[in-house]
Amino acid sequence: xxxxxxxxxxxxxxxxxxxxxxxxxxxxxxxxxxxxxxxxxxxxxxxxxxxxxxxxxxxxxxxxxxxxxxxxxxxxxxxxxxxxxxxxxxxxxxxxxxxxxxxxx
Amino acid sequence: xxxxxxxxxxxxxxxxxxxxxxxxxxxxxxxxxxxxxxxxxxxxxxxxxxxxxxxxxxxxxxxxxxxxxxxxxxxxxxxxxxxxxxxxxxxxxxxxxxxxxxxxx
Numbered sequence: 001x002x003x004x005x006x007x008x009x010x011x012x013x014x015x016x017x018x019x020x021x022x023x024x025x026x027x028x029x030x031x032x033x034x035x036x037x038x039x040x041x042x043x044x045x046x047x048x049x050x051x052x053x054x055x056x057x058x059x060x061x062x063x064x065x066x067x068x069x070x071x072x073x074x075x076x077x078x079x080x081x082x083x084x085x086x087x088x089x090x091x092x093x094x095x096x097x098x099x100x101x102x103x104x105x
Numbered sequence: 106x107x108x109x110x111x112x113x114x115x116x117x118x119x120x121x122x123x124x125x126x127x128x129x130x131x132x133x134x135x136x137x138x139x140x141x142x143x144x145x146x147x148x149x150x151x152x153x154x155x156x157x158x159x160x161x162x163x164x165x166x167x168x169x170x171x172x173x174x175x176x177x178x179x180x181x182x183x184x185x186x187x188x189x190x191x192x193x194x195x196x197x198x199x200x201x202x203x204x205x206x207x208x209x210x
Contacts, residue, residue: 001170001190007181023185027156027207028133030183051132055160055203057181065106076112076162078135078203080128085106098160098183102133102207 006032006057012094017041022098029104035061035091043088052087052101054079059095064088111137111162117199122146127203134209140166140196148193157192157206159184164200169193 002023010020010032017039022030033041043064054063056077062070063079066086073079073089081087083105089097107128115125115137122144127135138146148169159168161182167175168184171191178184178194186192188210194202 001168001192002185003168003176004183005179005181006183022183023158025156025185027154028158028205030158030185030205049132051130053128053133053135053205057162063106063108071108074110076110078109078111078127080107080130080135087106100133100135100158100205100207102205 010034012036024104028100028102031099033097035095037091037093040090041088043086045086046083046105048083048105050083050103052081052083052099055098057096057098059091059093061089061091061095064090115139117141129209133205133207136204138202140200142196142198145195146193148191150191151188151210153188153210155188155208157186157188157204160203162201162203164198166194166196166200169195
């Protein structure tokens with residue numbers, strides 16, 4: 001067993017969104033990203049099998065998708081996406097998200 | 106892509122902890138459990154390969170382990186456990202957790 005805390009381990013930065021690797025194993029990879037308003041994880045995708053979840057821990061913003069599609073993102077949201085589908089996140093307020101990728105890439 | 110919100114979909118119950126299946130696929134299974142104070146997911150394990158994460162969305166309590174071991178659990182904590190290692194959760198306050206199991210069981 002291993003325990004870590006997002007609030008202790010990762011802060012916000014005015015320069016760019018911050019990226020904290022919570023865990024990586026053969027089974028999944030878990031990352032925490034913190035965004036200041038306007039910061040974003042640009043839309044991207046990878047041509048491999050698997051799915052990812054994006055959980056909004058706090059804050060509001062938008063989930064980004066294919067062809068500039070957006071949908072609102074708020075605390076408590078879970079977005080599920082194939083790794084091969086374009087996906088991204090943009091923040092409107094300070095925003096913490098937890099991303100789980102299975103299998104890890 | 107699929108979006109769901111924990112706060113919209115799952116509440117608390119005085120009778121027993123509540124269990125909301127957020128997502129299940131060949132890659133992972135995602136569950137949300139809500140506990141009132143004193144409610145618990147008893148220690149258990151399964152003899153299969155894989156790992157799970159328990160993210161504390163809100164509230165405080167304890168992570169439970171082998172031989173009645175406990176460690177404090179609070180908002181922002183991520184616990185990683187092998188599926189084959191005994192694990193559980195007990196709440197001290199109203200507590201929401203998000204559990205991801207890979208591969209799904």
